[in-house]
Amino acid sequence: MYFSREMQEASLKLSRKWEDNVQKSLKNNPDQKARFTTVSDKEIRRLYTPEDIKDINFAEEIGVPGEFPYLRGNQVTGYRGRYWTFRMFSGMGSAQDTNNRWQMLLREGQTGLSTAFDFPTLMGYDSDSPKALGEVGKCGVAIDTLEDFLALMEGIPMDEVTTSMTINPPATVLLAMYCAAADIKGVPLSKIGGTIQNDMLKEFIAQKTFMCPPEPSVKLISDTVEFCTKSVPRWNTISVSGYHIREAGSTAIQELAFTLRDGIEYVEDVIRRKGLNVDEFAPRLSFFFNSHIDFFEEICKMRAARRMWAKIMRDRFHAKDPRSLWLRFHTQTAGCSLTAQQPYNNVIRTTVEALAAVLGGTQSLHTNSLDEVLCLPSEHAVEIALRTQQILAEETGVANTIDPLGGSYFIEALTNEIEEAAWDYIHKIDDLGGMIAAIEKGFPQMEISEAAYRFQQQLDAGEKTMVGVNKYATNSTHPLPLVDIDEKVSEEQIKRLKDVRRKRDNKAVKKSLDDIRGACKKGDNVMPCCIDAVKNLATLQEICDVYREVYGEYKDPGLY
Amino acid sequence: MPERKIRVMVAKPGLDGHDRGARVLARCFRDAGFEVVYTGCHQTPEQIAAAAIQEDVDLVGLSCLSGAHRILFPRVVELLREKDADDITVIGGGIIPEQDFTMLYDSGIKAIFTPGSSLDSIVEWIKKNINPTSAEFL
Numbered sequence A: 001m002y003f004s005r006e007m008q009e010a011s012l013k014l015s016r017k018w019e020d021n022v023q024k025s026l027k028n029n030p031d032q033k034a035r036f037t038t039v040s041d042k043e044i045r046r047l048y049t050p051e052d053i054k055d056i057n058f059a060e061e062i063g064v065p066g067e068f069p070y071l072r073g074n075q076v077t078g079y080r081g082r083y084w085t086f087r088m089f090s091g092m093g094s095a096q097d098t099n100n101r102w103q104m105l106l107r108e109g110q111t112g113l114s115t116a117f118d119f120p121t122l123m124g125y126d127s128d129s130p131k132a133l134g135e136v137g138k139c140g141v142a143i144d145t146l147e148d149f150l151a152l153m154e155g156i157p158m159d160e161v162t163t164s165m166t167i168n169p170p171a172t173v174l175l176a177m178y179c180a181a182a183d184i185k186g187v188p189l190s191k192i193g194g195t196i197q198n199d200m201l202k203e204f205i206a207q208k209t210f211m212c213p214p215e216p217s218v219k220l221i222s223d224t225v226e227f228c229t230k231s232v233p234r235w236n237t238i239s240v241s242g243y244h245i246r247e248a249g250s251t252a253i254q255e256l257a258f259t260l261r262d263g264i265e266y267v268e269d270v271i272r273r274k275g276l277n278v279d280e281f282a283p284r285l286s287f288f289f290n291s292h293i294d295f296f297e298e299i300c301k302m303r304a305a306r307r308m309w310a311k312i313m314r315d316r317f318h319a320k321d322p323r324s325l326w327l328r329f330h331t332q333t334a335g336c337s338l339t340a341q342q343p344y345n346n347v348i349r350t351t352v353e354a355l356a357a358v359l360g361g362t363q364s365l366h367t368n369s370l371d372e373v374l375c376l377p378s379e380h381a382v383e384i385a386l387r388t389q390q391i392l393a394e395e396t397g398v399a400n401t402i403d404p405l406g407g408s409y410f411i412e413a414l415t416n417e418i419e420e421a422a423w424d425y426i427h428k429i430d431d432l433g434g435m436i437a438a439i440e441k442g443f444p445q446m447e448i449s450e451a452a453y454r455f456q457q458q459l460d461a462g463e464k465t466m467v468g469v470n471k472y473a474t475n476s477t478h479p480l481p482l483v484d485i486d487e488k489v490s491e492e493q494i495k496r497l498k499d500v501r502r503k504r505d506n507k508a509v510k511k512s513l514d515d516i517r518g519a520c521k522k523g524d525n526v527m528p529c530c531i532d533a534v535k536n537l538a539t540l541q542e543i544c545d546v547y548r549e550v551y552g553e554y555k556d557p558g559l560y
Numbered sequence B: 001m002p003e004r005k006i007r008v009m010v011a012k013p014g015l016d017g018h019d020r021g022a023r024v025l026a027r028c029f030r031d032a033g034f035e036v037v038y039t040g041c042h043q044t045p046e047q048i049a050a051a052a053i054q055e056d057v058d059l060v061g062l063s064c065l066s067g068a069h070r071i072l073f074p075r076v077v078e079l080l081r082e083k084d085a086d087d088i089t090v091i092g093g094g095i096i097p098e099q100d101f102t103m104l105y106d107s108g109i110k111a112i113f114t115p116g117s118s119l120d121s122i123v124e125w126i127k128k129n130i131n132p133t134s135a136e137f138l
Helices: A005-028 A058-062 A095-107 A119-123 A146-152 A171-184 A201-207 A214-231 A243-247 A252-274 A278-284 A295-316 A345-359 A379-394 A409-432 A435-440 A443-460 A488-503 A506-522 A527-535 A540-551 B020-031 B045-054 B069-082 B098-107 B119-129 B132-137
Strands: A085-090 A112-115 A163-165 A194-196 A238-241 A285-291 A329-333 A364-366 B007-011 B035-038 B059-064 B089-094
Touching: A085 A095, A085 A329, A085 A379, A095 A112, A095 A146, A095 A379, A146 A171, A146 A488, A146 A527, A163 A171, A171 A194, A171 A214, A171 A527, A171 A540, A194 A238, A201 A214, A201 A243, A201 A252, A201 A435, A201 A443, A214 A238, A214 A252, A214 A278, A214 A435, A214 A527, A214 A540, A238 A243, A238 A252, A243 A252, A243 A285, A252 A278, A252 A285, A252 A295, A252 A409, A252 A435, A252 A443, A278 A285, A285 A295, A285 A345, A295 A329, A295 A345, A295 A409, A329 A345, A345 A364, A345 A379, A409 A435, A409 A443, A435 A443, A443 B020, A443 B119, A506 A527, A506 A540, A527 A540, B007 B020, B007 B045, B020 B035, B020 B059, B020 B089, B020 B119, B045 B059, B045 B069, B059 B069, B069 B089, B069 B098, B089 B119
Parallel strands: A085 A112, A085 A364, A112 A163, A163 A194, A238 A285, A285 A329, A329 A364, B007 B035, B007 B059, B059 B089
Antiparallel strands: none
16 A cells, blocks of 8 residues: 555654544543444444555455456446446336336336335235235235236336346246246347346345245255256346345344355355356346445445455356356345434435445445335335436436545445455354355344344434434424225235136146146256246246145244 | 233234344343243234233234234234133234324224334333233232
8 A cells, every 4th residue: 555665654653643633632522422333333443544454455455347356346337338227126006006106117217127026925825815814915016927927017128128026935936927928028038137036045034035945945046047047148047135134133244244155055056956157157146235324334345245256256166257256236225224203304314325325336226215114105205216316326426437435545444344254254154054054053043133132222222323213303293195005906916816717727727837846846947837837827826835835834933 | 919020922913024123122022021922924813812822921012014914913902802812912013104003003902113112112011001910810
C-alpha cells in the first residue's frame, strides 16, 4: 500500500497525532455509546487509515473488474452497458391476478420477472389439500397444474424476458411447467432463460419450506442441474440464497459463510452424483443476498462474496472457465428491517439498502414496497419501489463508475475482516463433515437463533435502534390501504383444479406418475418424466406425493 | 397453594415458515423461567390442540405471518373448546392487520402481539394473566 518508507512514517505520525487529539476531545465530548457496531453487532473502529490495508497486495487481492479475484466485479464494463435487472418479486391470488401485476410492472419499466408462490405451492400441496387451509393465494400465486402456469405466462414473451421462480422443494415441477409452457408456445428450450431458487439447504437452515430429507432434496437439485446443463443452457439452475438466512436473524458473516458453504455442497454433489465437469455447470450457478440496513457492512459482504467464491472455485474445485469463478447475484432489500410502525419510513430504508446493493455490484435487484411488512404490496407501493431503482440507476450517477468505494481504507479493511470470519465458519462446517452433516447437528440453525435473540435483546435494551419502534414512536398513524386476498380466491382456485382433474386423461396421468416413481427409485433424472407428467396435467401435489412416498418426509425439528 | 412454573407452548400453524419470532419468543420464555414447548413449523390446528392438551400447557402462543391467521387461529380455540380444554389460554402474534383484531378477539384469542412488541411486554402479560396454581385445583 505504501509507496515508500517516508510515506509510511509520515502517515503513522499523523495517525498518532489524531489519536492524541481524540483522547483530549473525549474528555469534554464523550461518545454517545460505549460500542459502535454494525446491525450484525460487529465492532467498527472510529477511523480507518492506510495502516489498516497496508498488507493488501493490490493486484492479487483487489485487482480490476473482470479479472481474478473479481472483488470489484465480474463485468469489465460495469453498469455502463447494462444496469442490474430491475426484478420485483411478485405473486398474489390467482395466476390471472399475478399476470395482471406482471404486465403492469413490465409497462412501468421492470426488466425481469420474479415469481412469488403461495405456501401450498411452495410446500408441494394442491389448493384443495387440508394443509392448504387458509393459505391459498395469500403469500403469492397458487399454481396447481400446467393450466394455471399457462395463465401465469399469458402474453409474456418467454424468449425475451427472463423469469425467476422462488421455488424449492417442488423446483423440478415448476421447471417442468416452464419448459412445457415454452414448448406449447413454440419457444425452444435453448432460448428460454431464468432462475429457479432450488436451494434446499437454506430451507433446512432458515426458511423452513421443505418436503423430503436433505439428502434426496439435494439429489433432485442435481437432477435439475444435469438436465439444464444438457437441455436449457441459459437457465440459472440454483440461486444459492443467503437472503432467508439473514431474515431468520443471522449476522452478515453467517449469511455469507452459510451461503457459500451451501454452494460448495451443491457443486460437490453434482460432480459426485452426475459426473459432470465443474466448468460444464458452474457458470449457471447464481446467488441471492440480502441487503440489510447497515450500509457499509452489506457492500463489504457482497464484495467479499465475489472474492471468496472465485477462490473456492479456483482452489477447491480447480475450475478453469472464468465464468465458473463469477459469483453473480440477485439482491433483495431486507424485509426484516422494515417496520409496521410509521410505514412510510420504509421507503427510506429500502433506498439505502438498494444503494448498498448497487455499490456492492448486484446483477439483479428487488426493492421492497413500503407496505410489505403488513401485506402483499399494493400497486402504488410497488411502483414507488420500482421507481427507487430507476432513480438510483438513472438520476444519481452511482452507476457511472465501477466499485466506487474500492480502495477506501474502511471498505477494504472491513471486506477483509468479513471474509476472514466467513472462512472460519466454512472451515468449521468442513470439520463437521459438510453442510448436510452440520444441519443434522443443528449447527447453522442454532447459530442463527442465537444471533436473532441477541439482536432482539439489544433492541429491547435500546442498544440498537429501530425508528418508530423503540425510539421516536408516535401514536399518530397514517394508515395505509392494505391489500387483502379474499377467501374467494381459494374457492375459485379449487374449482379450477377440480375441473382439470375431471377433464384430463387419468390413465396418462397415472402412467407418468409411475414413470417418476420409477426414476426416483432407480436414481435416474426425474426431469424428462416430470415434463411429461405436467403436460398430462398431473397436479403439483400428485408429483410431490411421489417424492414424499419414495424419499420420505422431513419434519421441522423445532430447534430454537 | 404450591407454585409451579408456567407451561407455555409456542406453535406455528399452517404452512408458514417465518419462524424467527416464534424461536426468539421460545428462548425468551425459557429465560423468563417458563417451561417451553416449541412445535416447529407446519402444524395443523388439530395437531396444535392435541399437543397442547397432551403437554398440559397453560398457554398456547400462535405465530403466523402468512395471512392465514383469520382461519387458523380461531380453529385452534374451537378445537380446544370441543375437547373441554378451554382453560388453556390462546394468544397470537405475527403479521396481523389491526382490522382483524376484533374477529380474533371474538373467536376467543385473548391477546395479539404484533411486530414491535417488546419481549418484556409479552412476558409481563403472561405473568399477569396466567396463574399456574389455579388450573390444578379447578
